Structures are given as structure tokens and as C-alpha cells.
Amino acid sequence: MKIENLSIKDIKKGYVFNADLNCYSCIICGKTYEVGEIYRVGDRFFEASRAIELHTELKHGNYLEQLVNNDSKYNTLTDNQKQLFKLFISDLSDKEIAKELGVSTSTIRHQKFMFREKAKQAKLYLALYESVFEDKSNRDSIIIPIHEHAKMVDERYVVTEEERKHILETSFESMNPLKLKAFSSKEKKKVVILSKILEQFEQGKQYSEKEVNQILESIYYDFATIRRYLIEYGFMSRNKECTKYWLT
CATH class of the missing domain: 1.10.10 (Arc Repressor Mutant, subunit A)
Known part of the structure; x- marks a missing residue:
């Protein structure tokens, strides 16, 4: 989970509550506990609210140290x-x-x-x-959060919600299915376009290069360029052999 989307209280606890899904999720590993379900922890059984607390304590006992060592640009x-x-x-x-x-x-x-x-x-x-x-009434001045593993953070990442909306409307010919008209040479537009394309991938899932290419090619013919910029801008990572890709 991106730290910029979390409250200070959530960061301290190590988990968040998703009201839409009615479940608790671990910040570290993403494990979820649905409200209404009963979970076994050791020889006892607990409701979701207590189960997530025990999960954080037992599975991530060094959680605070993990926060200290977090490699986020915000640390x-x-x-x-x-x-x-x-x-x-x-x-x-x-x-x-x-x-x-x-x-x-x-x-x-x-x-x-x-x-x-x-x-x-x-x-x-x-x-x-x-x-x-x-101030939600001043929508055109709200800055879009920068993704946690962004590289070379500079003015290209300073994008308001109004700017993002305009870039998406003018860059894509279709949102469903996602179809890109042209990959802009302007840095700010690249960031917005790549952020949108990233939504086609699942967090925590590993993809082969072939799978990445297939997803990107369905969006834009020059899939190799898009793939390269996803890596270069820190949206995705890959192993040394370039056989596995995943969201950062």
C-alpha cells in the first residue's frame, strides 16, 4: 500500500479498514480479514478486528523497525x-x-x-x-500523489487533478478497453499516461515478459517503449534476467 494514501493512525497500527469492502488489510503483506468472519489464530478463534491485530503482532513483530528501514522516498x-x-x-x-x-x-x-x-x-x-x-472545493489545485517508488522526482510529477483529467481525455481514444492514441514526448504527460496504463496490472502479481507485452500491446502498438518507461520511471520492477515483472 502506498504510504501517501494512509493516515498517520493507520501507519502506526500497521493495517487499514476498507469500508467499501468491509474488511481489514495488513499494510505489510496485504492479508485481509473480512468483518463477520471468524479466524483461527493458534488454538483460539477471533473476529476480524482482533485477528488483524494479532496478525500484525505475530507475523510482523518488528513492524516499527520495518517502518524505520522503509525504502520509500518519504523516509x-x-x-x-x-x-x-x-x-x-x-x-x-x-x-x-x-x-x-x-x-x-x-x-x-x-x-x-x-x-x-x-x-x-x-x-x-x-x-x-x-x-x-x-480544500475539496479547489479541485484544480489538488496535486496528484506521487507513486512511492518514483525515480528522478521533479516538476514532471507536479500534476493537478484537472491537468490529469485533461491529459487522459486527449491522450486516450478509449478508456474501456484502454487505447492510447499517442505516447507523448512531454514528461508530465508521460507520467500521467503511464500511471493510467499501470491500472491494467495487479499489485502483488508477477508477470512474464510475454504477459507484460500482451497487456501493453493491447493498449499501444509500441509496447516496448511503454514497458521501458514503466521500468525507468519506477512504476514496475523486473529481475536481472528480465523474465519476471511486478508493480513496485
């Missing part, structure tokens, strides 16, 4: 900061952490203070951002 922690967070997660005392790192206890307390200050800054920034840019 801006330095290696030193990541090391500190891992030690804080372990519930060691400030004195024990200081001994582990070979520094003074006051240094560790100063680091905690700095983290707390950054959190306060983030709260103010988030409040301002949501107030200014997430």
Missing part, C-alpha cells in the same frame, strides 16, 4: 537516526543506549529532544498543508 531518516530509532524501539534506557553508542546520556536526551521538535514542526506543516491544499 528521510539518516543512517544514524535510523540506528537511534531502532534502539528507542527496543525500550532500552537512555543510559543503556548511550553505552551502546559510546556517547553520553545527555547526548541521547538531546537527540530525543530534537526528534520531538521535528515532530512539532511536522504537525504545523501538515495543518497548513491540509488547510490550503486539501
Whole structure:
């Protein structure tokens, strides 16, 4: 799941509730638990809300460490900061952490203070951002979220909902089935077009090169170019042998 689509509360819990599907889903592995169903965990049985909690605890016990090590472009922690967070997660005392790192206890307390200050800054920034840019009445200024594994992030990814709608309408001759008229040379249009084409693939599924080609060729005759840009822009990944492809 893309971190930009999750609330802070969901990220902390490690799972989300999908009201449309009436189920809970694990952020890490995608496993779902439907409301109304009973699930066995060990020798006991639980409803979905408790089963997803136990799943997160038992299957992803190091969930917080996984967050610290997340390779998302949104994770801006330095290696030193990541090391500190891992030690804080372990519930060691400030004195024990200081001994582990070979520094003074006051240094560790100063680091905690700095983290707390950054959190306060983030709260103010988030409040301002949501107030200014997430006003649903101002649709033409809403920026489309950038996919998590985007490469070379620059102005090409700054696309409003209004711009995206216009690009899709002028670039595709049909939305169902999806048919591309021409693959634009303009970078911003490429990103929007590729994002739309990506919807034809399933998250978590591996595709052979032949399968990828078949899907892309049904959309646009120059499927090799589309495939190359999907990789280049970080929408898809592949193994070294180019025999397996998957969504990033």
C-alpha cells in the first residue's frame, strides 16, 4: 500500500479498514480479514478486528523497525537516526543506549529532544498543508500523489487533478478497453499516461515478459517503449534476467 494514501493512525497500527469492502488489510503483506468472519489464530478463534491485530503482532513483530528501514522516498531518516530509532524501539534506557553508542546520556536526551521538535514542526506543516491544499472545493489545485517508488522526482510529477483529467481525455481514444492514441514526448504527460496504463496490472502479481507485452500491446502498438518507461520511471520492477515483472 502506498504510504501517501494512509493516515498517520493507520501507519502506526500497521493495517487499514476498507469500508467499501468491509474488511481489514495488513499494510505489510496485504492479508485481509473480512468483518463477520471468524479466524483461527493458534488454538483460539477471533473476529476480524482482533485477528488483524494479532496478525500484525505475530507475523510482523518488528513492524516499527520495518517502518524505520522503509525504502520509500518519504523516509528521510539518516543512517544514524535510523540506528537511534531502532534502539528507542527496543525500550532500552537512555543510559543503556548511550553505552551502546559510546556517547553520553545527555547526548541521547538531546537527540530525543530534537526528534520531538521535528515532530512539532511536522504537525504545523501538515495543518497548513491540509488547510490550503486539501480544500475539496479547489479541485484544480489538488496535486496528484506521487507513486512511492518514483525515480528522478521533479516538476514532471507536479500534476493537478484537472491537468490529469485533461491529459487522459486527449491522450486516450478509449478508456474501456484502454487505447492510447499517442505516447507523448512531454514528461508530465508521460507520467500521467503511464500511471493510467499501470491500472491494467495487479499489485502483488508477477508477470512474464510475454504477459507484460500482451497487456501493453493491447493498449499501444509500441509496447516496448511503454514497458521501458514503466521500468525507468519506477512504476514496475523486473529481475536481472528480465523474465519476471511486478508493480513496485
